[in-house]
Amino acid sequence: AIAEHARLDNLLQLNERALEVWSNLPKSETATLRHPNYADFEVVYAPDSWDTIKLALKDVAPGTLQEIGLLSKNDEKDHFYDFWRKRVLFPIRDHRSRLVGFSGESMEATPELKKKAGKYINTKSTPLFNKSNLLFGFGTNRKGLHTRRKLGCSGHAPHWAHKYGC
Numbered sequence: 001a002i003a004e005h006a007r008l009d010n011l012l013q014l015n016e017r018a019l020e021v022w023s024n025l026p027k028s029e030t031a032t033l034r035h036p037n038y039a040d041f042e043v044v045y046a047p048d049s050w051d052t053i054k055l056a057l058k059d060v061a062p063g064t065l066q067e068i069g070l071l072s073k074n075d076e077k078d079h080f081y082d083f084w085r086k087r088v089l090f091p092i093r094d095h096r097s098r099l100v101g102f103s104g105e106s107m108e109a110t111p112e113l114k115k116k117a118g119k120y121i122n123t124k125s126t127p128l129f130n131k132s133n134l135l136f137g138f139g140t141n142r143k144g145l146h147t148r149r150k151l152g153c154s155g156h157a158p159h160w161a162h163k164y165g166c
Contacts, residue, residue: 011068011128014060015099018070019091021056022046042091046084046104053082069101069123092123094134101129 022044046052053070054062062080065071072083087104094100101123108114123129 008127011064011126012098012100014057014065014068014070015091015101015128017057018053019044019099021053022089025052044089044091045107046082046087046089048086050081050085053084054080068126068128086117087121092129092134098128100134101126 019042023042025045025047053065057065057070062071062073066073066080069083071080073080084102084104086107088107090103090105091099092101092103103120103122106114106117106119106121108117122131125131
């Protein structure tokens with residue numbers, strides 16, 4: 001049990017490292033993220049690159065990064081590549097504020113391309129993330145549950161609107 005707890009802590013740290021990589025990209029790659037409230041939600045941009053995370057976390061076995069949804073694998077070519085590309089990413093934190101996954105909105109130019117890429121996608125089920133067992137935004141809004149009206153939201157925009165009193 002202690003070894004598994006340590007392994008999960010390590011996986012959580014890898015998600016934090018990935019968030020830090022995307023947060024520290026040159027401003028030219030993140031030009032679409034100018035709204036001041038984005039920082040409140042740790043919103044980042046995953047560029048249109050096949051290897052941003054793969055190269056930044058090259059000290060980690062690619063299979064481990066695949067296990068938590070940061071990399072995908074082309075089995076035919078036996079090649080790993082970044083799962084998150086050309087998307088605005090919203091970190092998903094659990095009730096203890098641990099970064100367990102990401103939700104990404106496609107930044108494709110046309111509705112057709114967005115539909116093909118999947119307009120919104122989440123981290124696949126991993127040892128850290130199971131969409132059915134998580135309430136988006138609960139960790140960030142938990143303190144206010146005792147003092148404010150409670151509102152169930154589906155997705156990012158309603159969550160933001162509630163947080164900012166809209």
